[in-house]
Structures are given as C-alpha cells and as structure tokens.
Amino acid sequence: MLRHRVIPTLLLKNNGLVKTTKFKNPVYIGDPINAVKIFNDKEVDELILLDITATNDKREPNYKKIEEIVSEAFMPIGYGGGINNLSQIERLFKLGIEKVIINSAAFYNYNLISKSAEIYGNQSIVLAVDIKKDFFGKYRLYSNSGKEKKKILIKDHIIKCVNNGCGEVYLNNIDRDGTMLGYDLELIDYYSRITDVPIIVSGGAGKVVHFAEAIKAGADSVSAGAMFVFQGIYRAVLISYPKYKELEHLLN
Amino acid sequence: MQREYQICKRCVMDTTDPDIVFDENGFCNHCTNTIKRLNEIYFIDPEIKERKLDEIINKIKLDGKNKDYDCIIGLSGGVDSSYLSYLVVKKIGLRPLAVHLDNGWNSELAIMNIDNIVNKLGIDLITVVLDWEEFREIQLAFFKSSVVDLELTSDFAIFASVNQVARDKGIKYFLIGSNYSSESIMPQSWYYGSKLDYLNIKDIVKNNSMVKLKSFPKLSFLQYLFFSKKGPKNISILDLIDYNKENAKKIIIDELNWRDYGGKHCESKITEFYQKYILPNKFNIDKRKAHLSSLICSGQIQREKALLELKKTTYDKDNINEDIIYFCKKIGINEKKFHEIMKQPIQSHYYFKSYQKMKKQLITLFGK
Numbered sequence: 001m002l003r004h005r006v007i008p009t010l011l012l013k014n015n016g017l018v019k020t021t022k023f024k025n026p027v028y029i030g031d032p033i034n035a036v037k038i039f040n041d042k043e044v045d046e047l048i049l050l051d052i053t054a055t056n057d058k059r060e061p062n063y064k065k066i067e068e069i070v071s072e073a074f075m076p077i078g079y080g081g082g083i084n085n086l087s088q089i090e091r092l093f094k095l096g097i098e099k100v101i102i103n104s105a106a107f108y109n110y111n112l113i114s115k116s117a118e119i120y121g122n123q124s125i126v127l128a129v130d131i132k133k134d135f136f137g138k139y140r141l142y143s144n145s146g147k148e149k150k151k152i153l154i155k156d157h158i159i160k161c162v163n164n165g166c167g168e169v170y171l172n173n174i175d176r177d178g179t180m181l182g183y184d185l186e187l188i189d190y191y192s193r194i195t196d197v198p199i200i201v202s203g204g205a206g207k208v209v210h211f212a213e214a215i216k217a218g219a220d221s222v223s224a225g226a227m228f229v230f231q232g233i234y235r236a237v238l239i240s241y242p243k244y245k246e247l248e249h250l251l252n
Numbered sequence: 253m254q255r256e257y258q259i260c261k262r263c264v265m266d267t268t269d270p271d272i273v274f275d276e277n278g279f280c281n282h283c284t285n286t287i288k289r290l291n292e293i294y295f296i297d298p299e300i301k302e303r304k305l306d307e308i309i310n311k312i313k314l315d316g317k318n319k320d321y322d323c324i325i326g327l328s329g330g331v332d333s334s335y336l337s338y339l340v341v342k343k344i345g346l347r348p349l350a351v352h353l354d355n356g357w358n359s360e361l362a363i364m365n366i367d368n369i370v371n372k373l374g375i376d377l378i379t380v381v382l383d384w385e386e387f388r389e390i391q392l393a394f395f396k397s398s399v400v401d402l403e404l405t406s407d408f409a410i411f412a413s414v415n416q417v418a419r420d421k422g423i424k425y426f427l428i429g430s431n432y433s434s435e436s437i438m439p440q441s442w443y444y445g446s447k448l449d450y451l452n453i454k455d456i457v458k459n460n461s462m463v464k465l466k467s468f469p470k471l472s473f474l475q476y477l478f479f480s481k482k483g484p485k486n487i488s489i490l491d492l493i494d495y496n497k498e499n500a501k502k503i504i505i506d507e508l509n510w511r512d513y514g515g516k517h518c519e520s521k522i523t524e525f526y527q528k529y530i531l532p533n534k535f536n537i538d539k540r541k542a543h544l545s546s547l548i549c550s551g552q553i554q555r556e557k558a559l560l561e562l563k564k565t566t567y568d569k570d571n572i573n574e575d576i577i578y579f580c581k582k583i584g585i586n587e588k589k590f591h592e593i594m595k596q597p598i599q600s601h602y603y604f605k606s607y608q609k610m611k612k613q614l615i616t617l618f619g620k
Contacts, residue, residue, distance in 0.1 A: 015385055031356040031384035033582060041360030068581070232370060236379040237354055240367050 004251045005221040006211060008039060008228045008241070009048040009202055012081065015065055019226055020052070021178030023130075023146035029229050029237045032069050040074045042241040047077045048101065048170070048200075048223060050128075052145050054082025055104045061088060063095065070096040080128055080170075084109060089116045093124070101170060103128040104143040107150060107157070110164045117165025126200075127166035129158060131187060132174035139187065146174050155194050162195050169195065170223070173203035178226045180206025185217040192218030208242050212250045263545035264558045268536055269439035282542075286436040286549045293491060294433055294550060305492040309344055312487075315424050320376075321349040323425040324418055324484060326410055327369065327377070328352070329362030329519040332429030334369055334510055335500035336489060340427060341373040342507070344489075348427065350377045351417050353410040355522070356384040356582070361511050362519035368509045380413040382468065389463035390453070391522070392583050396460045398599040400535055401444035402526050404453060411447055412469035418484040426483075431490035433550040434497050437542045442535075444601045446608050448476055455605040476607045496552055525579050528567040534594050538566060 010032065011018050017035055018026035029035070032049075039047060049069065054061055061082045070077055079092055080101025089100050089112075100120075105112055106127055117125045130142040131154060141150040141157060150157070158169060171191055173184040183204045192199045198220035205211065205224035214222050231238040259266040260280035266272070273281045316322020325340065327333050327350040340346045352366055370377045387405070394402050414426055444452065450471040457465060475482070504510035513519055531537040544558035567575070580590050602609065 016383070028381055028383065030354055030381050031388075031582075034356050034358060034384075038358065038360045038363055072581075231367065231379075232377050234376060234378045236352065236377040237381050238352070238367055238370075238377065238379055239360075239363055 002045070002244075002247055002251055004211075004215050004219070005046055005200075006242070006247055006251070007046045007048055007078075007200065007221060007223040008044060009050060009223045009225045010035060011225065012049055012051045012062065012065065013053050015062070017229075018052070019178060019229055021226075023052075023174050023177055026052070027235070027237075032065065033072050035229075035239060036069055036073045038239045039241065040072075042239075043244065044075055044241055046075050046098075047073060049077055049079050049081075050101065051079075051081025055084075055144050056147060057082075061092065063091060066092065066097065067095045078126055080126070084112065086112060086115055086119075089120070093120060099124050099126050099168070101126040101128045102166070103130065104148075106161050106166075107143055107152070110160065113161055113164040113166055117167070122165050122167030122197075125166050126168045126170050127158065127161040128170040128172060129154065130172050130174055142174060154191065158191065158195055162197050166197065168198050168200060170200045170202060171219075172201075176204030177202075179204055180226050180230075182206060182210045183214040183217070183219075183222075185213055188214055188217040188219050192220075208246060208250055211247070215251060260545070262555070263437070263548045264541050264555065264562060265437065265439075265545050266541065268538065268541070269441065271439060271441060282437045282439070283545060283549050286432075286546065289436065290432065290549060298494070301492055301494075305489070308487060308489075308492065309346070312346060312425050316347065319422060321347050321421060321423055323348045323427050323487075324414055324423050325350050325375075325427050326352070326414060326429065327366050328429075329358075329365035329369075330429070331497060331501055331504070332431060332434075332490065334365055334504045334508065336427060336429045337369050337373055337375060338504055338507060339493070340489065341375065346427075348375055349417070349421060349423065350375045351410075351414050352377060352379045353406065353413060354379050354381040355387060355406045355409065355520070356382065357520045357522040359513065359519060359521055359524075361513045365508075365510050365519070372508050378417055380409070380417075382409055383466075386463060386466060386468055388583055389461050390457050390465070390468060392585065393457040393459075393461035393463070394453075395530075395583065396593055397456045397604075398534070398593070398596050399444070399456060399601045399604075400442065400531075400537070400598065401601065402530065403523060404444050404447065404449070404601075406520075406522075407447040408450065408453060408471075409469055412450075412471055415479070415483045416469070424484055426486050428486050428488050429490065431488055431495050433490070433495045434543065434546050434552065436546045436549060438539075439542065442531075442537050442539065442542065446606075448479055449607045450476065451610070452601055452604055452606040452608070456601075459604065473607055473610060477611065497547070498552065521578075525575055529572060529575065530594070532566045535598060538562070540566065 017029045017032050019029050020026050076098035078099035078101050079097045084105040130146055131139050134140045141154050176184055181204055188201050200221040200223050201214050201219040202223040205227045211222045255267050257267050261278035263283040265280045265282045312322050323346055325348040340348055390405050527539050547553040548555050580587050
C-alpha cells in the first residue's frame with residue numbers, strides 16, 4: 001500500500017469527460033465509462049470525479065451518469081459538482097459515492113458541511129478550494145469553476161470549513177491546471193501548515209517526480225488530470241497511470 | 253434451399269460463405285485465388301522484393317525531406333500496427349506520425365501497448381476521439397439495422413481522420429498494417445466492401461436513429477470518387493517483407509514490452525464482442541475461418557492445427573453474459589432489446605443508399 005495516494009481527477013461535462021487548461025478550453029477526452037474501465041485495469045486506488053458545469057448551470061448532479069460510472073468502477077470515487085443540499089449528498093452516497101466534494105456551497109452553507117459530516121463522518125466530506133494568483137501575485141479564492149472571485153481569506157475559509165467538519169482538503173491551483181509544469185509548491189507548503197486534516201493537491205502534475213515534490217512540500221495525497229489522459233506534444237488522448245513500483249520507489 | 257455443408261480441403265473456408273465455390277479437388281475459390289496472388293507478390297525472389305521495398309522507402313524519404321514526418325501510421329495497439337511501427341522506425345528509419353482512433357471501446361491493453369510503442373520508439377501521436385454520445389447512437393443504429401458490417405463506422409472514421417491529418421501536415425503516405433500474408437481471405441458477404449462509403453453510414457443511421465451526424469467525419473461523393481488521388485497513398489509495407497505474425501509478435505514483446513490480448517483484433521472491446529458473439533450468432537459468420545485460411549495459404553499454420561483451433565468456441569460460455577451486459581450498458585439498450593435485435597432478420601447494406609451504387613450508376617451512364 002502506498003503511503004500517499006495518487007488520484008486521477010476526471011472532469012465531467014454533460015455526459016463526457018473533458019480536460020481543461022487553467023480551467024478553460026475543455027478538450028473532449030471521451031466516454032467516462034470506458035475511462036473508468038481502463039483505470040480499473042490499471043489498478044488505480046481512487047478516483048475523483050468533478051462535474052465542472054453543474055453549479056454554473058444551476059442543475060443537480062448528473063445522477064444517471066454518476067450511477068453508471070460508480071457501478072463500473074472497482075475503486076472508491078469522490079464526487080464534486082453542483083452539491084448544495086443534504087438530500088443530494090444522501091442520494092450520492094446511496095449511489096455508491098465514497099466521498100462528496102464541496103466547493104461553491106462551502107462559501108454560504110456551513111450548515112451543510114456540519115450536518116453531512118455529522119451523518120456521514122468527517123472523512124466523507126471533502127472541501128475543494130480553487131486558488132489563483134491575482135495581478136499582484138497574491139493568492140485568491142474562487143468558486144463556481146473559477147468563475148467567481150471570493151473576498152474571504154483562503155486560510156480563514158479552510159479553517160472554518162475544517163472546524164465545521166470537512167475531513168480533507170482538495171487544494172487546486174487554477175494557474176497550473178492542465179499545464180503539467182509541476183505543482184505550486186509554495187502554495188502547498190503554506191496551506192498544508194494551517195490545518196491538520198489531510199491535503200490532496202491538484203493542478204500542474206506532469207511527471208512522477210512532481211508527486212514527490214508535492215509530498216515533500218506537505219501534501220498527503222496528490223492528484224493529476226492532464227498527466228493521466230494526455231500523451232506527447234500533441235496532447236493525444238491516451239490514458240496512462242504510473243507503475244505501482246515506480247510510485248512506491250518515489251513516494252514511500 | 254439450404255446448401256449442403258462443405259469445407260475446403262486445403263484451407264478451412266466452408267459453406268458458411270454462401271458464395272463459396274469448390275473445384276473438382278474440393279479446393280475453394282478463396283485459397284485458389286490467394287495462392288495465385290501470393291505467388292505473384294509474396295513468394296517471390298527476396299531480392300526483387302527488397303528492391304521494391306527500397307524503391308518505395310527512398311521515395312517516401314525523398315518526399316518527406318524537410319518535413320516533420322514522412323508518413324502516417326494508424327496505431328490500434330494490435331500486432332500488425334505495432335510491428336509496423338517498430339519496423340518502420342527501427343529497421344527502415346522513417347519518421348512516422350501515429351494516428352489513433354478512440355471510438356470509446358479501447359481496452360487497457362491496447363492503450364498500454366500504444367503508450368509503450370510511442371514512448372519507446374519516440375513517435376509523435378495524435379488521437380482522434382469520436383464523440384461517444386454521437387458515436388454510440390451511430391453504432392446502435394447499425395446494430396439495429398441488422399447489416400453485417402458493424403465496424404464500417406470505425407473503419408470509415410479512421411480513414412477519414414487519417415486523411416484529414418495527412419492534409420493538415422502535408423504528409424503523402426499512409427502506411428497500413430493490413431497485409432496479404434495473414435489477411436488475404438475475406439468473403440464479400442462478410443463485410444462491406446467500401447470503407448469510405450459515408451452515404452451508406454448516413455442512410456443506415458437515418459433509418460434507425462434520431463441522432464444527427466454532427467462531429468462524425470464526413471465525406472462527399474466527390475471526395476469519395478477522388479479519395480485515392482487526393483488522399484495519402486496507402487502502402488502495405490508488410491507485404492514487401494517476409495511477414496510472419498508469430499515472429500512479429502515475439503519481436504514486439506521483446507522490444508516494445510508489447511502485451512498479447514489473444515485473438516485477432518481483440519484490442520478493441522467492440523471488435524472482440526462483434527467477432528466472437530454478434531457475427532457467429534446472428535450472421536453465422538466465424539471470421540477465424542478467414543484468418544486461419546489466410547495463414548494456411550501463406551504457410552504460417554497447418555490446416556490440422558487450424559481445424560483444432562476452430563473446434564474451440566468463439567467465446568467462453570461462462571463469461572459471455574458479462575460481455576453482453578457491458579455491451580448493452582455501453583450502447584444504451586436493455587438485454588431484452590439486445591436479444592430481440594439479435595433475432596431480427598439480416599439486412600443488406602445495399603438496401604440503403606450508398607456511394608458504391610452511385611458510382612456504379614455513374615459508370616453505366618458515362619462509361620469508365
């Protein structure tokens with residue numbers, strides 16, 4: 001067993017998977033069912049599935065698709081996108097989702113976090129934070145798939161959500177998303193110190209050494225999107241996942 | 253009237269091909285033609301073959317001078333295309349661009365093989381991803397229509413996509429993995445003869461589905477007529493070497509970490525399911541007969557061994573239900589519907605509109 005999890009993040013848009021760059025230009029990468037089947041065969045331990053348009057389209061999670069994906073997956077799945085009330089969370093857990101990931105709703109509905117953490121346990125409720133540097137090089141918080149800038153301090157927001165019951169934080173850097181240039185280590189170093197709950201970092205992974213760097217900087221788990229779905233200079237769609245041995249060697 | 257069962261005495265083709273003809277020795281038209289053709293192109297003086305290969309390679313290299321790539325390879329992850337990549341890069345020294353079609357049915361093995369090939373050989377790759385929501389409807393329409401060639405849709409898509417990439421990048425040659433030594437025999441009624449017939453696809457879909465063809469590649473009648481002139485030149489390099497499938501497999505396993513998936517064309521889940529279940533059960537077609545007969549003709553397998561191979565069922569009865577369930581789920585029907593469609597009578601591709609028919613009419617009108 002790896003001490004640090006290496007988790008593919010898959011982005012759902014309508015019924016297909018896409019991959020964005022800096023949260024823009026979604027490139028279609030195919031059918032989620034087939035992707036999950038391939039990740040099964042690659043013996044991936046965990047998946048994160050984010051519906052990137054649900055909140056902005058003001059709609060419910062795509063339960064039908066989520067159910068299809070979950071029923072095909074051998075591994076636990078964390079789901080995020082469009083979650084803003086308790087009955088949705090109940091329904092997602094009933095479908096077999098292992099963890100729910102809350103982003104936009106966490107800015108106005110702390111009650112949702114505390115209630116669901118109370119019912120399902122802290123480990124099942126993940127806070128996702130999307131962070132981007134502003135013009136002056138200062139980290140800023142965003143919600144709604146990077147569309148809405150927030151005034152609250154990142155640190156305050158994370159502490160507040162953790163205090164309300166979030167058992168894990170998914171820390172995502174918008175500027176690095178899809179670039180494969182490496183994680184923002186400064187960001188990881190800083191925000192992993194402010195809380196005791198495990199941090200999953202995302203945004204920028206391009207090769208296996210990036211994982212080791214992120215863990216050294218303070219991440220508990222690492223996540224990647226582009227790295228696991230693109231190949232070569234044309235970013236040809238081709239799913240891959242590092243060999244277990246390679247990860248073990250680098251991360252343990 | 254049911255024809256009496258007969259099997260060829262030289263290869264393993266039989267009367268499941270309704271058009272098969274036997275001579276007085278009990279030899280069928282397939283192997284007779286193939287052996288004749290093999291003597292012309294395959295079993296020839298190796299020196300002549302080599303000279304021919306050199307000629308073509310020099311031409312490809314010359315035309316590709318000062319370009320990023322001199323040829324395109326279609327990469328499926330199967331034996332032929334994998335070996336072709338190895339041969340072309342390591343032995344011949346060409347600079348191919350690989351194009352892969354993702355039709356939503358890739359197996360992990362295929363993906364892994366492609367990954368190994370492009371990384372180990374340093375080939376640039378482009379993947380054409382078909383929109384699954386649309387392509388699913390296209391395939392479902394084909395399945396519902398009960399025409400024999402369910403794979404026409406993917407075959408067309410790869411040719412159309414390669415053509416597009418070739419044009420974008422100014423590449424003149426398309427090296428294909430198909431080869432006479434292992435694929436010479438295929439009865440006409442077991443597939444649709446024109447892989448470029450967009451009209452046939454369109455009309456079959458129109459008659460069996462509500463889906464609009466939007467992102468699926470298109471081809472006009474004019475493009476269809478002049479495809480061979482305008483498109484990249486197709487070259488089967490494997491016909492110009494002493495191609496032996498088993499040896500090829502060994503080489504790519506050693507050199508490229510290639511993994512075997514068992515069965516011809518089983519790199520794609522749909523091809524596998526189509527060949528082992530849909531074709532035998534609905535169309536009474538066992539494509540292994542054609543593959544094995546091809547290998548018998550080129551001397552790569554003995555007839556006795558091929559017959560033994562055919563004694564095995566096309567699929568594993570214990571596991572087939574799982575495959576059926578997956579197929580239904582992927583394509584979006586329930587199992588009851590699946591079995592209903594399996595029982596529906598077979599329909600000819602020519603029942604629908606086609607460029608092939610249009611071309612024939614044109615020829616009758618204006619002569620050749």
